[in-house]
Amino acid sequence: MLTLTCPYCGIAAEETELQPGGEAHLKRFGPGSSDAEFEAYLFARRNPKGVHFERWRHAYGCGKWFMAARDTATLQVYGTYKAQTPFPTPEIVAAIQHRHPQWRPDFDATSPTPTSAPEGLTQ
Amino acid sequence: MAEALATISQVQDRGMIQIRADLAQAGDAIAEAAGLALPEQGRITTDGNRSLGWMSPDELLLVLPLAETAEALAVLQDALATEHALVLDVSDMRAMFRIQGARALDVLAKLCPADLAAMPDDGLRRTRAAQAACGIWREPGGYALIGFRSVADYLRAILAGAAAPGTGLDPR
Amino acid sequence: MTQTGPFRLPRGGRLIDRAYQLPFRFDGRQMRGVAGDTLASALLANGQLMMGRSFKYHRPRGPIASGAEEPNALLGLGQGGRFEPNQRATTTPLVGGMVTASQNAWPSLNADIGAVNNWLYRFFPAGFYYKTFMHPRPFWKHVFEPIIRRSAGLGKAPTEADPDKYEQAYAHVDVVVVGGGIAGLTAARDAGRDGKSVWLVEQTPHFGGRTPTDHADGQSRVDALLAELRGMENVTLRRATQATGLYDHGYLLVRESLADHDPNAGIPRQRLWRIRAGHVVVATGALERPLSFAGNDVPGVMLASALRDYIDLYGVAPGRRIVVVTNNDDAYRTALAALDAGLKVVAVIDARSTADGALPAAVRARGLRVLTGSAIAGIKGGHAVEAVKICAHSGSGQVTETVDADCVAMSGGWSPVVHLWSHCGGKLNWSDAQTMFAPDPSRPPTGADGNAMASCAGAAAGDLLAAELTGAQAESALMPVWVMPAHATRKMKFKMWLDFQNDVKVSDVELAAQEGYHSVEHTKRYTTLGMATDQGKVSNINGLAVLSKALNQPIPATGTTTFRPPYTPLTLGAIAAEARGETFLPLRKTPMHGWHEAQGAFFEPVGHWRRPYCYPKGGESHGDAVAREIRAVRASVGTLDASTLGKIIVKGPDAGKFLDMMYTGMMSSLPIGKCRYGLICNENGFLIDDGVAARLSDDTWLVHTTTGGAERMHGHFEDWLQCEWWDWKVWTANVTEQWAQVAVVGPKARMLLERLGGMDLSAEALPFMGWAEGQVAGIPARVYRISFSGELSFEVAVPANRGLELWEKLHEAGRDLDVTPYGTEAMHVMRAEKGFIMIGDETDGTVIPQDLGMSWAISKKKSDYIGKRAQERSHMTDPGRWKLVGLESLDGRVLPDGVYAVDEGVNANGQRKVQGRVTSTYLSPTLDRPIAMGLVRHGPQRMGEVLEFPAGGQDSYKARIVDPVFYDKEGSRANG
Numbered sequence A: 001m002l003t004l005t006c007p008y009c010g011i012a013a014e015e016t017e018l019q020p021g022g023e024a025h026l027k028r029f030g031p032g033s034s035d036a037e038f039e040a041y042l043f044a045r046r047n048p049k050g051v052h053f054e055r056w057r058h059a060y061g062c063g064k065w066f067m068a069a070r071d072t073a074t075l076q077v078y079g080t081y082k083a084q085t086p087f088p089t090p091e092i093v094a095a096i097q098h099r100h101p102q103w104r105p106d107f108d109a110t111s112p113t114p115t116s117a118p119e120g121l122t123q
Numbered sequence B: 001m002a003e004a005l006a007t008i009s010q011v012q013d014r015g016m017i018q019i020r021a022d023l024a025q026a027g028d029a030i031a032e033a034a035g036l037a038l039p040e041q042g043r044i045t046t047d048g049n050r051s052l053g054w055m056s057p058d059e060l061l062l063v064l065p066l067a068e069t070a071e072a073l074a075v076l077q078d079a080l081a082t083e084h085a086l087v088l089d090v091s092d093m094r095a096m097f098r099i100q101g102a103r104a105l106d107v108l109a110k111l112c113p114a115d116l117a118a119m120p121d122d123g124l125r126r127t128r129a130a131q132a133a134c135g136i137w138r139e140p141g142g143y144a145l146i147g148f149r150s151v152a153d154y155l156r157a158i159l160a161g162a163a164a165p166g167t168g169l170d171p172r
Numbered sequence C: 001m002t003q004t005g006p007f008r009l010p011r012g013g014r015l016i017d018r019a020y021q022l023p024f025r026f027d028g029r030q031m032r033g034v035a036g037d038t039l040a041s042a043l044l045a046n047g048q049l050m051m052g053r054s055f056k057y058h059r060p061r062g063p064i065a066s067g068a069e070e071p072n073a074l075l076g077l078g079q080g081g082r083f084e085p086n087q088r089a090t091t092t093p094l095v096g097g098m099v100t101a102s103q104n105a106w107p108s109l110n111a112d113i114g115a116v117n118n119w120l121y122r123f124f125p126a127g128f129y130y131k132t133f134m135h136p137r138p139f140w141k142h143v144f145e146p147i148i149r150r151s152a153g154l155g156k157a158p159t160e161a162d163p164d165k166y167e168q169a170y171a172h173v174d175v176v177v178v179g180g181g182i183a184g185l186t187a188a189r190d191a192g193r194d195g196k197s198v199w200l201v202e203q204t205p206h207f208g209g210r211t212p213t214d215h216a217d218g219q220s221r222v223d224a225l226l227a228e229l230r231g232m233e234n235v236t237l238r239r240a241t242q243a244t245g246l247y248d249h250g251y252l253l254v255r256e257s258l259a260d261h262d263p264n265a266g267i268p269r270q271r272l273w274r275i276r277a278g279h280v281v282v283a284t285g286a287l288e289r290p291l292s293f294a295g296n297d298v299p300g301v302m303l304a305s306a307l308r309d310y311i312d313l314y315g316v317a318p319g320r321r322i323v324v325v326t327n328n329d330d331a332y333r334t335a336l337a338a339l340d341a342g343l344k345v346v347a348v349i350d351a352r353s354t355a356d357g358a359l360p361a362a363v364r365a366r367g368l369r370v371l372t373g374s375a376i377a378g379i380k381g382g383h384a385v386e387a388v389k390i391c392a393h394s395g396s397g398q399v400t401e402t403v404d405a406d407c408v409a410m411s412g413g414w415s416p417v418v419h420l421w422s423h424c425g426g427k428l429n430w431s432d433a434q435t436m437f438a439p440d441p442s443r444p445p446t447g448a449d450g451n452a453m454a455s456c457a458g459a460a461a462g463d464l465l466a467a468e469l470t471g472a473q474a475e476s477a478l479m480p481v482w483v484m485p486a487h488a489t490r491k492m493k494f495k496m497w498l499d500f501q502n503d504v505k506v507s508d509v510e511l512a513a514q515e516g517y518h519s520v521e522h523t524k525r526y527t528t529l530g531m532a533t534d535q536g537k538v539s540n541i542n543g544l545a546v547l548s549k550a551l552n553q554p555i556p557a558t559g560t561t562t563f564r565p566p567y568t569p570l571t572l573g574a575i576a577a578e579a580r581g582e583t584f585l586p587l588r589k590t591p592m593h594g595w596h597e598a599q600g601a602f603f604e605p606v607g608h609w610r611r612p613y614c615y616p617k618g619g620e621s622h623g624d625a626v627a628r629e630i631r632a633v634r635a636s637v638g639t640l641d642a643s644t645l646g647k648i649i650v651k652g653p654d655a656g657k658f659l660d661m662m663y664t665g666m667m668s669s670l671p672i673g674k675c676r677y678g679l680i681c682n683e684n685g686f687l688i689d690d691g692v693a694a695r696l697s698d699d700t701w702l703v704h705t706t707t708g709g710a711e712r713m714h715g716h717f718e719d720w721l722q723c724e725w726w727d728w729k730v731w732t733a734n735v736t737e738q739w740a741q742v743a744v745v746g747p748k749a750r751m752l753l754e755r756l757g758g759m760d761l762s763a764e765a766l767p768f769m770g771w772a773e774g775q776v777a778g779i780p781a782r783v784y785r786i787s788f789s790g791e792l793s794f795e796v797a798v799p800a801n802r803g804l805e806l807w808e809k810l811h812e813a814g815r816d817l818d819v820t821p822y823g824t825e826a827m828h829v830m831r832a833e834k835g836f837i838m839i840g841d842e843t844d845g846t847v848i849p850q851d852l853g854m855s856w857a858i859s860k861k862k863s864d865y866i867g868k869r870a871q872e873r874s875h876m877t878d879p880g881r882w883k884l885v886g887l888e889s890l891d892g893r894v895l896p897d898g899v900y901a902v903d904e905g906v907n908a909n910g911q912r913k914v915q916g917r918v919t920s921t922y923l924s925p926t927l928d929r930p931i932a933m934g935l936v937r938h939g940p941q942r943m944g945e946v947l948e949f950p951a952g953g954q955d956s957y958k959a960r961i962v963d964p965v966f967y968d969k970e971g972s973r974a975n976g
């Protein structure tokens, strides 16, 4: 049972106080998108053994959604950050690389919005 | 039979006002209208019979005598008229309990996963009590706990159960 | 001291107080123990060596251990609601008046009919169940199954509710040390000196572990540590408290025994601690392994450490003529303890060719026979040990000597207790030198920071002697012995038990290997090795070694099975704690709940709410009550407690834009003062909620959700606001419980409300789908003119604290109008009469609004809303989708709910094809005939067609496809 620190209220909440929300940093595709784009948005989710970016809501608390960068195998938490963050922050990336020096982000954090479908982030 | 760990009583005379706003922008106006200092993250400020609790980065809860609620609501709404803000009377949707006594913390430790022993004196912690959402802060002699009114019976029952005589958490 | 049993030693017993005698019953016989006894020590003192029958073969069994690892001595405790099966006698403190019973034996422990299985062992080999299930089928059904059903199972499930109370508690601790032996005490002291908050939990009622028994000055070492620990304010010591599992991020479950088997204590029986530990020190010691020789399960054969414990801790001698058999030095301690207690030690049989350490030397010095290079070839005796047959260990079991004995103390070495370490991913290394798996400190279970969240100390870490702490002298190396003697015959292996509780023998594991089971996990399931309630605490390593040998590979190549929590079984009561009876769930009650109860309402659960289903009067059936309520509403006026409907405030400059994204329809264009019905879909396009939105002001809407949908929809709104459109200026608030809401419904609804006064509710002032604010009966109110029944209807919302007042005033003022409270079933029937859909009936998470003929509620003007893109997918626009229609039963019977309409032909699985299903079905009191709705392929284009709905067996229903609006098609009644 995980403990994650809510970046909005600073509380280390345990899993029973949280609501899981699946993979983070998905880009929404709406009307006008191709079938392939929409399918990837709606259904294609990564399930890595290792670094994963997730959405959690501090449900029994401040009610805010936040992101957690977590290792699904070791349960290490590299950090949590606010939901209004288009990409994992440089601090998060550094924390991941501290543990996994070979890990490289494959998103372009200088871009104002996510530029690609969920495939943008892989270990 | 020993005494209960704490006295559980339901509080009926408190009003509550929910305020949602950009606190960085509207904080001063709220503090002035509420008559209380703006609480820091995770804290509650108290002066006399009024308290102002930090519920989330954009939400505050003003707890005050029920009789003062209508006027405070109007004052707050007036003060925030030009802001993007939401001010609501939520007095009726909550149930409030007092847990009083030297072992009040034991009662809450049986129900809440939060580390309430580590909560600062002026802390406000939102968590759950068994299966129901709640908010908790300290009061002289114990704690105040608020939850939703529909589960008041449930909250009363689990608090009373956790306070059963002879069930203190000290090692035996 | 014969009162407390013929096998109680005249002196000794570190844990007992002979001054306090405790009577108890075992299988109806009155016995006596003393304070401090476990049930096992008390039974042994009374000469009751045999405590049960084994699971499969019903072999007589006595305890082999003295602690939590015991596989055999499982008893049924207590009576009635407090009866509890499978309780370990070795860890159950004796309580005066206790009623205990052996298990798995009929008609009695001594003459058990099931023991015939013992002679049929050739028919119950490894994989028996698998093989028998495969073939021949009739043999299984008619021969094996009836026998197995009668004789299988350990103990019996209690039939009454558990009258005891249980509780849970949370704790947040820097360091939790598990195990109160010398290593745990030392670890706790060290952490305590560092100023950390420390808990030390010990599963038994005593601190010290094995040290006081095994080492000359052990007790004083323990006492010194305890004295220091008790002086530390930051250290908490808990006895009778067992850590049962270690989970993610230092989450440790710990069971504290408060009043086990003491129902008069008036406090919870057990407390389950849910601890968040910064670090866990696993100081859980080690468990001794049995030796696999023929007859190693006969009562009287036990672990050498257990015999030592019974003598030293409880002053009990399980036997008077003792044989010690070992492959290590440690067991010599048992010989010394037995001698000190005045017992006869016949011989020490040591499989090693030499035994010249300090302990063997001390034993020899006492004049004992030490037979090196020797082994046990077999045990004479069935219900108890009568004699021991001795042979050379290197041979195949040729008996060289037979000695009279009534007790055998065996030791095959020790295994660190690594369960907690392993529960959450800690890895193990095999040590050839010590023949054991021990924790690998370089591969620990990791916590949130990625570092070790647990470490091991003392014997649990593989330091079996813990010489630094105990002062023990070095011991000679042990010799691995997995089968005794080394070249035992096949016949002998049929009598060598590995898993005592599940009756798995060396022969079974060898057979499994021979049959191709190479994976330890597969072998475990095939043979059931280690799958009993003891989870193979004493059997796993021996089984693993036998399997490895059979596969001709080293033990680490075979690997271990998974260690799973709990360490010992947890009571369901402790897991449930307060979640039982009245507080099983947080039941939600409206402000009028008490009134409904007083009126004898029959409640139904809707989410966690309890809503009146109907209000039966006198001896009225529920069906009659519902019909009466509907007729009253349609004829005059009724009231529905609608407080449970979700109410969410949405406010801000972008609120209209936001609601247009949330709803399929247009909410931004709703005029102030008006209401509009709306549908909410998820991003998959499926309909998830519906309700009426009211525009309160330029920038504020109040939206209603379904009962039980409030939290979900509020969460849905917040999700999109926080995570997608966080720059939109919108606040939401779930104010569901701030308001009590009453639907006042029926042709005389207006008349009734006007009697209460305060507001102009005329059709001109408040037209259909409008709302107004004012006072009703002097209570501040918001009145919505909306209708879910087709009748003239006002939903009156007042502050929750005044809901009951409004409700009572309505009933008082409308007495002459026959104002009738109605429940959810009447509401459901009336909406179905009108062809209105219900979320959860007409929808099931796969239905889109277009399926329900609700395209009118979908804005064509909007470029986007949640679900719009999904509704453009080819599957969603397929004209073959099932669509909403009315269904008219042909023979006047009400269609069963959920039945399917069959089509011609069969599908690939040979099942009849289907073309539709019933979603709502009722007897309409208004029309006095059955009505139903359903989803049917091409339904709306097939008006008048008759469908067939098989309903099981020969029964079948026929119904005609009709318009779903059964009543008041023009919709004139809502206008009053």
Ligand SMILES: [Zn+2]
Pocket (backbone or CB within 6 Å): A006, A007, A008, A009, A010, A011, A058, A061, A062, A063, A064
């Ligand atoms: Zn939070």
